Amino acid sequence: MLDVALVSLINDLSEKAGADGVIQFWQRVGENLASRMGKEAYLGWPSFNVAVREGRTAFSIEGETVTLTDMAIMDVDGDVVGYLYALKQCVFLPTILRVRYTSGDLPRADREVAQEYNDSHHDIAICNFCVFHERFREEVAKNITVSSQPLNCLLLATRGFTGETKISTKNLQKIGINPEHVRALLRNYECVYALEMRGARLKEGD
């Protein structure tokens, strides 16, 4: 019930603080939640990936995460510095469905906030919750180390319950993955992101 109640607040928030105010609010919520998750350290990618599969990492709050080990991210020297991860189902889908069943459509402000975020920050949001989710993951990644290197999270693609998709060409360029490869992943998954070692040399001259 609490999540449905919170969603009904978005219109009020948007009217009082504007879409940009809601974005800042969600980003602060994301940062605060991530900071409460604490720090984690893993010996290497195998132990991190096992922890992801077993739901032991801070990312596990999102539900079941699929590690796409066939989509490894290589640095310029051919060493693995990250992987793609995906969620079969958006973590907010249950909330969205509950809102639809109990009070009808999502508030009008949901679209406005997502649009404002896409225009002014990063063109990846399908709904206003993506704003919170992207910042949450970025902050969680900073608190996790693999082989003593902190991680960096890049949100790559999202698919909403209406079938609308968003692909971040900006982030895909950083890791050198073709947008078409990620488009194919969206048939099976609703949210695709990359975790890579912070500071990894992905292109010569980085």
Add this chain to the structure above:
Amino acid sequence: MSYHGRVEKTMEAESTGLLSHLIQTALDRVREENKFDIVMFLGIDGRIFCSSIPNLLDSAQYQLLNMVKENLPHICSQLATKNLLLSMQRYETGSMIISGVGDKAFLVFLMTSELDVANLGPIAKKVLNTSVVVHHLMELKPITIEATKSYDEEVSTELRKLSRLLFVEKFDSTRQYRKNMEVHKYLREELGQVLERGLLDEVITMAYNEVGTSAAYMNDRQWEALLGLILEEVRKLCGDVVADRCSKKWKPEVERLLQSFV
């Protein structure tokens, strides 16, 4: 040394061959970046340790080189007895800059293009920085943030770049790399007898990705894990009998390759 998991892959000069290559790279870089014609690294007894000289010398360059050879006893004596630190000389044919590297060695920079005497600051700084770089390398000090923090930013950046260049150019000649490639080749050949080509590529690639690195950077523990993953796949695809036979053959051989490689 394990390179796996290191975000910045750099290499230290762990042998005389690598040290020589590193100093050679340092001289080549300073010659190309500053339009020097010849750069030489010599001992105060007159021995040339390393030099960066173009394949073809024009008459002016040849004349300058001869001048250095003629003056060598004098230069060495100045360095050995008078503690010469830096000397810049301008002749009709070009310029000669001498800079000490510690107590026992020095660098000679020859330039046939005109030296801007009114604006010597930048070139003098570059020469002095190169002396610090070569001195650091010659003393076999590690190229780490701690070891280079007392230097000028340009010097520590140049040392880091050299260390990166050494990795890029020489990693494939290290013992670790050659051993890993030998094991990789063996496993690929053996697996090729059990699986068809398409499956072979898929199984090998997925196994490396699961281990979290590629063949070049593997360590012994990772080879063990990789072998386990490959055998698991063989068991799924070809059955227990084939997997057990492969396990009996591959495990001792991989262990032997890892231990006996010279």
